[in-house]
Amino acid sequence: MKVNGKIYTHEVEPRLLLVHYIRDYLGLTGTHVGCDTSNCGACTIILNGKAVKSCTLYAFMADGGEIITVEGLERDGKLHPIQEAFWENHALQCGFCTPGMIMTLHDFLRRNPRPTEEEVRRAIEGNLCRCTGYQNIVKAALWAAERMRTGSGGEE
Amino acid sequence: MSFVHRARQAQYIGKPIRRKEDYRLITGRGLYVDDIRLPGMVYAAFLRSP
Numbered sequence: 001m002k003v004n005g006k007i008y009t010h011e012v013e014p015r016l017l018l019v020h021y022i023r024d025y026l027g028l029t030g031t032h033v034g035c036d037t038s039n040c041g042a043c044t045i046i047l048n049g050k051a052v053k054s055c056t057l058y059a060f061m062a063d064g065g066e067i068i069t070v071e072g073l074e075r076d077g078k079l080h081p082i083q084e085a086f087w088e089n090h091a092l093q094c095g096f097c098t099p100g101m102i103m104t105l106h107d108f109l110r111r112n113p114r115p116t117e118e119e120v121r122r123a124i125e126g127n128l129c130r131c132t133g134y135q136n137i138v139k140a141a142l143w144a145a146e147r148m149r150t151g152s153g154g155e156e
Numbered sequence: 157m158s159f160v161h162r163a164r165q166a167q168y169i170g171k172p173i174r175r176k177e178d179y180r181l182i183t184g185r186g187l188y189v190d191d192i193r194l195p196g197m198v199y200a201a202f203l204r205s206p
Contacts, residue, residue, distance in 0.1 A: 029191035030184015070184035083182040087174050095181030096188060 001065050003028070004072030012059050019043040021059035022069060030070040030099045034128070041127035044100035045069050051107035053126070070099035073106070082106055085144035086137075093131035101127045105141050113149055117142065 001008060003026060010025050022028050022045065033055060034042030043055040046068040073080035082102050085091065092098045101124060108123040109115070115123070120141045121134070129137065160169070180186055 023191075027193070028184070029193075030186070032188065033190065070182075074183055079182070086182050087178045090172070090175070092178060092181055095178070095186050098181055099184050102182065 001062050001067060003067045004069060014058060014060055016059045017055055018045075018047075018057040018059045018062050019054035021062075022054060022067070025059075028069050028071050032096055032099060034096060034100075039126075039128065040097070040100070041104065041124075042097050042100040044103040044127065046103055046107055049107075051104045068103070068106075070102055073102070080106070081147040082109070082140070082144040085140040085147065089136050089140040089143055091132065091136040091140035097127060097129040097131075101129070101137055105144065109141070109145050109148060113145060115142070115145055 003022070008026060010021070012021060012025070019031060019033055022031050023033070031045055031054060032042040034040035036055075038053055038056045041053060043053050044051050045054045046052075047054075047057070047062055048065050073083055079087070080102075082105050086098060086102065091101075104124055104127050105120075108120075112119060112123075117138055120138050124134070124137065124141070
């Protein structure tokens with residue numbers, strides 16, 4: 001499968017979760033395991049253009065697919081607008097949920113570039129945060145949407 | 157020049173400042189406990205009685 005633009009080939013057991021493949025085989029530990037119930041969303045990545053919880057897929061299910069993780073958002077040293085947004089708007093404290101939040105928003109903002117606050121809140125329902133109370137995360141999402149619309153600050 | 161005066165001149169007081177730890181965290185380079193990989197590391201799993 002292709003991950004962040006690079007092709008990887010591994011033989012794995014059928015029971016290997018995609019999140020463990022990404023973290024342990026590929027060493028991309030930005031994607032986190034925060035629960036064992038598919039609730040928290042800290043494991044969210046983009047698979048074939050859709051945000052998915054990588055803890056709820058087996059690695060083999062992504063065979064031949066294309067994945068983007070949080071590590072793949074930065075381009076030539078430039079942060080993605082969503083990453084920039086989180087930094088500027090203090091949308092993280094411990095940062096554990098943040099990669100998952102960012103990936104969910106990456107998919108969401110691509111589909112809905114002009115969201116309302118309500119729509120943003122609905123979009124991140126699958127991502128839990130214990131620190132921030134979501135307020136600044138929502139602010140960051142709207143900030144990023146604005147940035148991405150006006151074309152300043154980076155590519156999609 | 158007092159510290160406060162210098163700080164105001166540097167424009168830190170009353171301004172939002174980006175945290176320095178955030179860059180690592182938003183790029184997925186945070187090292188939470190499960191992210192730590194050391195050479196020769198072993199893992200423990202607990203097998204409990206049903």
